[in-house]
Amino acid sequence: xxxxxxxxLAVTLPLTVTGLNxxxxxxxxxxxxxxxxxxxxxxxxxxxxxxRTANDISNDPILLAAVRDSNLMGVKSIxxxxxxxxxxxxxxxxDENGVSFSHEHQSEGAMDMRSEHGMAxxxxxxxxxxxxxxxxxxxxxxSVRPLKQDGELIGSLAVGS
Numbered sequence: 294x295x296x297x298x299x300x301x302l303a304v305t306l307p308l309t310v311t312g313l314n315x316x317x318x319x320x321x322x323x324x325x326x327x328x329x330x331x332x333x334x335x336x337x338x339x340x341x342x343x344x345r346t347a348n349d350i351s352n353d354p355i356l357l358a359a360v361r362d363s364n365l366m367g368v369k370s371i372x373x374x375x376x377x378x379x380x381x382x383x384x385x386x387x388d389e390n391g392v393s394f395s396h397e398h399q400s401e402g403a404m405d406m407r408s409e410h411g412m413a414x415x416x417x418x419x420x421x422x423x424x425x426x427x428x429x430x431x432x433x434x435x436s437v438r439p440l441k442q443d444g445e446l447i448g449s450l451a452v453g454s
Contacts, residue, residue: 343436347452351438360448372397383453389446419446
């Protein structure tokens with residue numbers, strides 16, 4: 294009686310362990326796929342919110358007037374108030390040539406030279422774009438919007454978080 298029991302156990306135990314391992318692998322892969330979808334959805338929502346914020350700020354008449362008048366203190370004050378009100382980590386205004394005019398940066402990581410030089414051509418190109426840019430110690434999602442008044446390009450705005 295012991296020998297058939299041992300043989301049955303010797304045959305079924307490896308099959309059971311193999312089956313459980315396969316089940317764990319499938320379950321783990323399904324969980325990972327679900328987590329990837331969840332992260333992707335959160336990232337898309339984050340990107341949409343940042344783009345909406347950039348659009349709203351780039352159409353602010355007070356900011357547009359300050360940029361048009363080259364009022365550095367006015368632009369700096371407006372960026373600071375947007376930064377506080379919206380909890381953003383980076384706001385920057387470029388002139389029509391893509392040269393940084395004023396910025397507010399509230400993050401532990403500093404914008405590195407590659408990021409700053411990478412933004413100037415985008416800011417001067419009169420395009421809307423949202424992209425990931427590397428900073429020292431991490432990554433920023435940055436949305437760039439042209440600043441236009443009366444149909445004329447007067448600068449660009451970069452909003453990042």
